[in-house]
Amino acid sequence: MKELSGSELAKKRAAEKACELVKDGMAVGLGTGSTAAYAIRLLGRRVRDEGLDIVGVPTSYASEELAIEYGIPLVSLAERPELDIDIDGADQVDASLNLIKGGGAAHTREKVVACSSRLFVVVIDDKKMKDLLSRPVPIEVLPYARRLVERKVAELGGRCMMRMGTGKDGPIISDNGNIIMDCDFGPIESPALLSQKLSAIPGLVEHGIFTNADIVYIGYEDRVESLERKR
Numbered sequence: 001m002k003e004l005s006g007s008e009l010a011k012k013r014a015a016e017k018a019c020e021l022v023k024d025g026m027a028v029g030l031g032t033g034s035t036a037a038y039a040i041r042l043l044g045r046r047v048r049d050e051g052l053d054i055v056g057v058p059t060s061y062a063s064e065e066l067a068i069e070y071g072i073p074l075v076s077l078a079e080r081p082e083l084d085i086d087i088d089g090a091d092q093v094d095a096s097l098n099l100i101k102g103g104g105a106a107h108t109r110e111k112v113v114a115c116s117s118r119l120f121v122v123v124i125d126d127k128k129m130k131d132l133l134s135r136p137v138p139i140e141v142l143p144y145a146r147r148l149v150e151r152k153v154a155e156l157g158g159r160c161m162m163r164m165g166t167g168k169d170g171p172i173i174s175d176n177g178n179i180i181m182d183c184d185f186g187p188i189e190s191p192a193l194l195s196q197k198l199s200a201i202p203g204l205v206e207h208g209i210f211t212n213a214d215i216v217y218i219g220y221e222d223r224v225e226s227l228e229r230k231r
């Protein structure tokens, strides 16, 4: 088997740690992205080799395909509206467990699944830990509302960039048929406040600030550390 590079090994270690929380009988949210993919593959192997008895709810078309390939039985949120655990990646995390997600344009479904889960577990490599969240915040936007959303984001001090495909590809379209924009606010002092303000913009379907993580597993090449929400 090919040796993993430093950050891939770190992602895998974090995903392995999160998967230890998954037990027989659970309904599991299956996140999107390269780190969540390690968890999906690992759970699939446990289903195959140990008969792990779980059902999965994927957060994207890509995760659904991977889960099918790895033999995880899937259900819809309509069938299992309350999940036991959700395992997902993130693009940036601060020490108060605020996240920016949506680097893969999947944050709308990811937020629905995370909020449907009793335990929301985030898996990252150590490079994603930051003092302040600062990367552009992905937003999913109804195409009809694009200009209004751009103006409202500007009023909040942000600058919107339409996310485009490569080369001659057009705009990136989400699994829900909407456009994706990335909004630069610089360093974000209060993620909770910005989250509230973005949520109030008509036509902005969902944004990538998450404030509801329960546990973050931070993978390093040689270990895993964790942050847990104090209740």
Ligand SMILES: O=C[C@H](O)[C@H](O)[C@H](O)COP(=O)(O)O
Pocket: 031, 032, 033, 034, 035, 036, 088, 089, 090, 091, 100, 101, 102, 103, 104, 105, 106, 107, 110
């Ligand atoms: O839309 C994508 C998701 O929010 C991903 O979970 C996030 O971008 C992290 O992805 P990765 O683990 O590939 O860095």
